[in-house]
Amino acid sequence: MLGLAFAYLRDRSLTTALNILLLAISVAMLVLLVQFSSQMTSRLERDSQGIDLVVGAKGSPLQLILSSIFHVDQPTGNIPFDSLAMLRRDPAVRAAIPLALGDNFDGYRIVGTDASYVSFHGSKIDQGRMFETPMDAILGAAVARATGARLGQQFIGSHGLETEQADGQGHDHAPFETVGILAPSGTVLDRLILTSVESVWDVHGIDHDHREEPQGEHHHDHATGDQSQTTRGALEPELTAILVSYRNASGAIRIPSMINRQTDLQAATPAVETARLIALFGAGMEGARIFAWLLAATGGLAIFIALLTMARSREADLALLRVMGASKPQVFGTILLEGLITAASGAIFGLIGAHAALFIASRSFQTLGELGLNAFGFLPAELAIVGAVLLIGVLAALIPAALVFRINLARTLARTA
């Protein structure tokens, strides 16, 4: 009877195709929503894990979080280098990690930081070694894969944080050398190029040789001196942001307010900002989700109407099947199968379409690519969506199929014979 169900569907191919399309669109929308929601949430949680506070220039706290933790937005500005030492001196601070942004290579952000940034994210060196001297660079796993870079190769960063923003000015005078490649960690580090803060300063011609090494900072060979004694004029060594992890709960009470009191600095709490982002995101998602389910219900209604019309117009056909020896359950099952096949086709095409859209989106939109959107991950919720759509198909076919039990064979045959 499966072959017969397919034959009936082929017989009214246009209606079948439209019904499948309706369901496929709704399934694709629902899968995309589930995927975006799940991947965004887990990405936000994973990348911000362990970071209690971000200190940066005044501006939007959400922008500060997005640019410093997730590396998807523009920084709010720069902050004095001394802020790092101030935070590291605070007994409530367990770790303060400097970030200096400004350049990219092939669209991947070059981040000036220190070794603690790598260990903080639980990542480790897969090949080569950690950056030690200025212009040493280590590549995230995704960067190395995408650029095909190997150890010992040199590359030149471009000004700006994204390829489109690059002003075309390569820092030819200061090439980086790849000294290490990170193992894949599933964090933002996969998509970053890490180097020392001093490298970023050197690239931009910022003198830092006379600066005081912050407490606990790496052992780059700097001469100590007064901050004001910069030798190259107005360019002061600065940072873009500092990622802070508290030693104890008292830090959460005292440090943000202390930072926000300073005129140049703002403190943004990742937990608060990501929750706000998810809430903002969630409101839009909810609307889209309702629309997608309405679309699925419309698809179910279309199947119902198509099968009901079919069952009525083909009453003679169904009667002939019964005369040929098909039992009532067999004919009932054939119509039910038509609904199920339509729904299953819609679900399959929807799933394929959603994942293809994810793949294309991750390749086409840099921001999504930078977020590490995975097009080929399958979530249990997708199975639930498929199950629900199959159920819609079966329910839509139930009443038309039940008409089989009401067909009076002799009367139908007398009417049509």
Next chain:
Amino acid sequence: MLLEIDNLHYSIDGKHIFSDFSLSVAERGHHLLVGPSGSGKTTLINLISGLLSPDKGMVSIAGRNIATVTEAERDRVRREYIGIIFQTLRLVSALDLSGNLLLAQRLSRGATDAPLIATLLDRMGIAHLANAKPYQMSQGEAQRAAIARALATRPRLLIADEPTSALDALNARQVAELLLQCASDFGVTLLVATHDDRLASVFPNRIVLAQQGGRAD
């Protein structure tokens, strides 16, 4: 006897169609069931094929009284013993000719017999229409296809209800002769209900239905 009807009573809305009607048809016999419109030819065919249940009496197919069994059992007897040809309702619309014959075999026997289908299509002169849909056939071709579909299940009793009334004289005669020839060749008992006088000369035996009851000539 392949078909035995005894003391059959059947009425519709209080109107008696059959009262104490009896009939015996031997295996491999070829009979023409004739009578005017309203004489109950189609009703009798429906009672024989188990599409209707009699009010009283016995309808036995190959020794199995289908008057007293469940609908599922009547379906089974029809599936295994009977092939039916209608005037216009001939094939399942969504399937091509081969598909119709294969489906009929699968429903009846649970298996297909492609060589038999090829033989039947060849015999009916419609082998070239194996992949044609019903709407692509002429009336005469469709009726031959319906005969092939009914014979494809190797029935012991082939029933045709007004098989020629929609055909012109030439096609009607050809279809009647084809029915008789195939019934002989395949060893099938044939019962043709018609009000078409043109078939009287073709069939050796006639069963005449009056308003009530009937008799075999």
